[in-house]
Amino acid sequence: MKTVVWLECVDGQPTRHAREAYALAVAAAEDAAHDVVAVQVASDGWIVEAAADALAQYMVESGAACLLLPSTVDGNDVAGRVAVRLSAGVVTQVVSMNADRSFEKLVFGDTIKTSVTAAGSVVVATVRAGVVAAFDGDIDVQTVVGASARVALVSAQPRTKSARPAVESAAIVVAAGRGVGDDQGFAQVTELADVLGAAVSGSRPATDAGWIEPAQQVGQTGKTISPDLYVAVGISGAIQHVAGMRSSRTIVAINTDAEAPIFDIADYGIVGDAGTVVPALIDAVRGRK
Numbered sequence: 001m002k003t004v005v006w007l008e009c010v011d012g013q014p015t016r017h018a019r020e021a022y023a024l025a026v027a028a029a030e031d032a033a034h035d036v037v038a039v040q041v042a043s044d045g046w047i048v049e050a051a052a053d054a055l056a057q058y059m060v061e062s063g064a065a066c067l068l069l070p071s072t073v074d075g076n077d078v079a080g081r082v083a084v085r086l087s088a089g090v091v092t093q094v095v096s097m098n099a100d101r102s103f104e105k106l107v108f109g110d111t112i113k114t115s116v117t118a119a120g121s122v123v124v125a126t127v128r129a130g131v132v133a134a135f136d137g138d139i140d141v142q143t144v145v146g147a148s149a150r151v152a153l154v155s156a157q158p159r160t161k162s163a164r165p166a167v168e169s170a171a172i173v174v175a176a177g178r179g180v181g182d183d184q185g186f187a188q189v190t191e192l193a194d195v196l197g198a199a200v201s202g203s204r205p206a207t208d209a210g211w212i213e214p215a216q217q218v219g220q221t222g223k224t225i226s227p228d229l230y231v232a233v234g235i236s237g238a239i240q241h242v243a244g245m246r247s248s249r250t251i252v253a254i255n256t257d258a259e260a261p262i263f264d265i266a267d268y269g270i271v272g273d274a275g276t277v278v279p280a281l282i283d284a285v286r287g288r289k
């Protein structure tokens, strides 16, 4: 059986999340002597139609039975479109792949692990971020050319890049909740993120307050992430938030309420005022540098 991994690239380099998807495919292939092929799409600007056409065509021509993609915005978009073109099923947010082409995924706020497969000769699956270590060797990549007869890129304006890492691929994420209080409290959270080299995230109230973009929110209606370290500042730990971050490897929570549910899943808890604890942490991290 051949498995194709879409190697999503930024600035010509495979993203950490894409290398994780590749590692997951390679681990399954070692169990079942499958072939794994990494494919990137070359195109003049990003056109999802064109990428989906090119990947679907590659799947047909190569006879591959499985396409894995990182569960990013573009990965999810491409996955659905390729599946429609191939009449394939899509399994989303998988955490592992089995030799029989079934997958495991976590549901109900990560409390239940399920085994899922899709009927048909081809299956498309998106891989949840942070569930395996990223493949760190050289990856032999095949390139397919994405071109669409239906859609043309007329113009593009690159977004101003943040110096901070993206929430979905960051090793460390510092997240703000309602408990940080105001813009000044949030500014302290961003300063803590900067000294740690972390991404800035938050709960829904942080989005509602305009401190973070909706794309930075973690939880049921936001991102699902598994960073090495998640620092929750002034976040109560509502189930809708926890659903997006509970599989983080180490969770640190700062909250004035010792009974806050976030402490139930935290590895380290600090009961205290964010306005005092966050500046102290910033000083401590700076002191160690």
Ligand SMILES: Cc1cc2nc3c(=O)[nH]c(=O)nc-3n(C[C@H](O)[C@H](O)[C@H](O)COP(=O)(O)OP(=O)(O)OC[C@H]3O[C@@H](n4cnc5c(N)ncnc54)[C@H](O)[C@@H]3O)c2cc1C
Residues within 6 Å of the ligand: 176, 177, 178, 179, 180, 181, 202, 203, 204, 205, 206, 217, 218, 219, 220, 221, 222, 223, 233, 234, 235, 236, 237, 238, 239, 240, 241, 244, 254, 255, 256, 257, 260, 272, 273, 274, 275
């Ligand atoms: C369908 C649905 C989907 C949702 N999706 C999401 C989602 O994707 N992501 C998400 O986050 N939420 C989501 N929510 C909202 C969710 O239910 C919670 O309301 C939200 O997560 C609470 O955010 P919070 O922890 O920042 O705020 P709160 O629950 O208000 O908690 C604030 C915390 O800050 C602490 N605090 C107060 N002052 C301080 C201080 N000075 N220092 C330190 N700590 C302090 C308090 O003790 C409290 O624990 C969703 C809700 C619904 C119904």
